[in-house]
Amino acid sequence: MSSVERKEFKFKVVLLGEGCVGKSSLVLRFVENKFSTRHLSTIQASFQNKTVQVDDCKAELHIWDTAGQEKYHALGPIYYRGSNGVLLVFDITDQRSFQKVKNWVLEIKTCLGKTTEILIVGNKIDLDDERQVSRQEAEAYAESEGALYMETSAQENRGISEAFEALTEKMIQHSRTTTSEAPLSNRSIRLIDEEPLEESRRKKCC
């Protein structure tokens, strides 16, 4: 089967980022079109499905929403391993969360190499008055890393479906150009073994 004719895709997408930047709210808005101010902290990870239509292609997204706390990153590689797309979320009113995104980019590049597409998301643009990270700065950074950059507001439902669609488009292109590789579904599940864990930990400390 030629990959160019492929119309249906399955992608694993992971949301990463510091605590309280709005990862779960993004997913809730995207999947159920809801927003809640009374939100619970995410423990470890939660999982959701959603199908997106991009041009004439259909893509089923398996979205993994992860806990923001660093402690859970001991289990981290399990989540992003085998993912086709990563959403790195930060809060535009919090410079620190943007720095955290930079760390994530490094970690993902070392662990996943070029097998994944990265989309950096600046969330909470409804709080533009308190903005600490300028659009230009974030855009320039994303470009330097070969990633996409988009701004969203889960509260006001701005830019969210656009963000997921843009990422899906990129993932479709990616999977079309890398046809020779094994099917993605096979790569998304890998042994949770001692070695990769140790390896990633060693890399993390640099």
Next chain:
Amino acid sequence: MTAWHFTGPPGRRRRRRKPRVTVERIRAFSLLFLLFACLQSSKSETDITGLSISFSHTERHSFIIWHNYYCSDVDDLGFMRPWSPLEESGCQKQYETWYASYLPIVVRRRCRWEKENPRRNSHLLQRFVRKGIPHTFRKELWLRSCPSRKDGVWQRHEVPDEVIKQIKLDLPRTFPDNKFLKTETTRKTLGRALFAVAEHIPSVGYCQGLNFVAGIILLVVNDEARAIDLLVHLVSQRQDYYGKNMIGLRRDMHVLHSLLREHCPRVIVTLEKLDVGLDMLVGKWFVCWFVENLPMETVLRLWDCMIYEGDEWLFKIAVSLFRSNMIAISSCETIDQLMTEIQNIGTSKAALYCHQLMMKSAALPITNKSIENLRVIAEKEIPE
């Protein structure tokens, strides 16, 4: 119009046969009862609380419990009832049927506890705890073997600013719908409780998930100092779950894997076929001792046993849940199907019917000793 009328799919309202005991009927019954009680008490010149004049002990208990259950949208711990119109769980009907079948058990347990006083004999007490501690005695039983911080069991350590910041972030994200926890004072208490854990157990600091655990303890114990004692005591027993690499959690996932291989091999076949580890699927069950993963009553029942007997109950419940949902789980062909099934366990019938779940789990041949043995083996298998 009552809450559960809103649940049917819009436009397709079919008249179904109602279960014999419905919330609606009990509410009506309860109101009548109250009226009757008022009449009775006015005759004998006592207030409503003097119900015992005209009703037997059992009847009075049934009435009070039934009244509390059905005539308010909020339960004893301040959580929204599953059938409340504000609750978005979407399984109100199922809850309604379950409550109707569970209430007689609650009433009976409460009467038995008062009559029998099981504390005099440890074997009897274990049996009683497994069948469920009535809400009024829960605090006492949970605190039974908990040391007080005043005795100097715990040393104080410095708490890093980073930890305090993380705790503060999670305070408004801990049961935001709970009647008590949404007030500023209780949130501050919760903050102090989590701070105490960080202060006394520096290897843990703060780990997301403990906020929910602390929330439940505060609500049940309802006394700041003792709640903090209990929280620190319970977390210290499982502190390697929350340490830097969550080594204890990973070890216990190995243990659960071995147990499932023995008690529920079909699930393991599926997991191996899909090449996925348990820590990814059910790690959070163990991190917050099933809070936020199972219905509240099931969590409380499980904690009764876990606090009185030990960690083996976490495993017993996990194995039981896997066994009850084995067919659905073992028919999964992709990771996302599997993940969806695992997430559905929390709302499954097995999870809701807590009394049956507890009785089934109690019968499983999993003991403290077998867990300890498996832990020793697992420790050799996991990397540092």
